[in-house]
Amino acid sequence: xxxxxxxxxxxxxxxxxxxxxxxxxxxxxxxxxxxxxxxxxxxxxxxxxxxxxxxxxxxxxxxxxxxxxxxxxxxxxxxxxxxxxxxxxxxxxxxxxxxxxxxxxxxxxxxxxxxxxxxxxxxxxxxxxxxxxxxxxxxxxxxxxxxxxxxxxxxxxxxxxxxxxxxxxxxxxxxxxxxxxxxxxxxxxxxxxxxxxxxxxxxxxxxxxxxxxxxxxxxxxxxxxxxxxxxxxxxxxxxxxxxxxxxxxxxxxx
Ligand code: ARG
Numbered sequence: 001x002x003x004x005x006x007x008x009x010x011x012x013x014x015x016x017x018x019x020x021x022x023x024x025x026x027x028x029x030x031x032x033x034x035x036x037x038x039x040x041x042x043x044x045x046x047x048x049x050x051x052x053x054x055x056x057x058x059x060x061x062x063x064x065x066x067x068x069x070x071x072x073x074x075x076x077x078x079x080x081x082x083x084x085x086x087x088x089x090x091x092x093x094x095x096x097x098x099x100x101x102x103x104x105x106x107x108x109x110x111x112x113x114x115x116x117x118x119x120x121x122x123x124x125x126x127x128x129x130x131x132x133x134x135x136x137x138x139x140x141x142x143x144x145x146x147x148x149x150x151x152x153x154x155x156x157x158x159x160x161x162x163x164x165x166x167x168x169x170x171x172x173x174x175x176x177x178x179x180x181x182x183x184x185x186x187x188x189x190x191x192x193x194x195x196x197x198x199x200x201x202x203x204x205x206x207x208x209x210x211x212x213x214x215x216x217x218x219x220x221x222x223x224x225x226x227x228x229x230x231x232x233x234x235x236x237x238x239x240x241x242x243x244x245x246x247x248x249x250x251x252x253x254x
Contacts, residue, residue, distance in 0.1 A: 022216030033071040037091040040076035041165045044190045044246045056246040061095045067229035080144045086216045099146045099209035112227045113210040116253035119147045120185040121203035129203030137179035140169035147182040150206045
């Protein structure tokens with residue numbers, strides 16, 4: 001390939017990337033099916049039971065799609081590929097426990113939140129409970145999460161170790177390769193209930209956050225329709241019932 005070919009090929013690739021258009025609501029309605037994306041490795045929010053994708057967010061996503069009069073199709077990919085896939089038009093909406101942050105809001109448009117939660121300190125040693133207790137300690141978090149950002153800001157932490165999944169971060173704690181793990185408070189609560197023998201103990205919450213779905217930046221027709229359907233399902237108790245099933249409490253934002 002000579003330099004002209006290289007430049008021409010690069011220009012075509014760039015044009016393709018730029019012209020990838022998010023599907024507005026009208027296009028999705030015309031096709032009849034919304035493409036939803038999640039991670040599938042974040043119980044009890046989104047995970048696999050055998051071959052079946054399930055969890056609070058999966059049921060919320062399916063209920064909202066139905067309310068919008070749409071069929072749905074799921075894609076599951078690694079957490080770090082979810083938001084970038086929106087910009088590439090690989091799916092219409094991501095529902096995978098992304099908190100609404102200023103940084104992310106530069107790249108995507110968030111819907112209304114479907115739960116309120118926060119990052120919680122989790123350890124085997126009952127003496128590790130507060131942010132101050134993390135001084136001199138090694139802490140595990142999932143890459144690309146708000147937990148990573150927040151632990152980086154805790155003064156005196158010896159090392160923050162990143163893992164591709166939240167479960168890998170938890171395994172690092174279970175096998176004592178780290179001193180603490182920061183994860184979602186409901187993820188920790190669910191584990192303590194389901195696997196009491198693991199001896200996990202929860203300490204303070206480091207921060208609170210609102211968790212929402214994301215659509216391609218500026219795809220407001222889709223975000224508005226999603227919000228309207230979600231609001232109706234919150235009002236009629238559908239979302240609270242799904243929440244009770246997974247958490248034994250209502251995790252929607254009060
Ligand atoms: N709530 C956290 C965040 O906003 C963690 C999300 C992790 N989600 C997942 N599917 N593993 O970054």
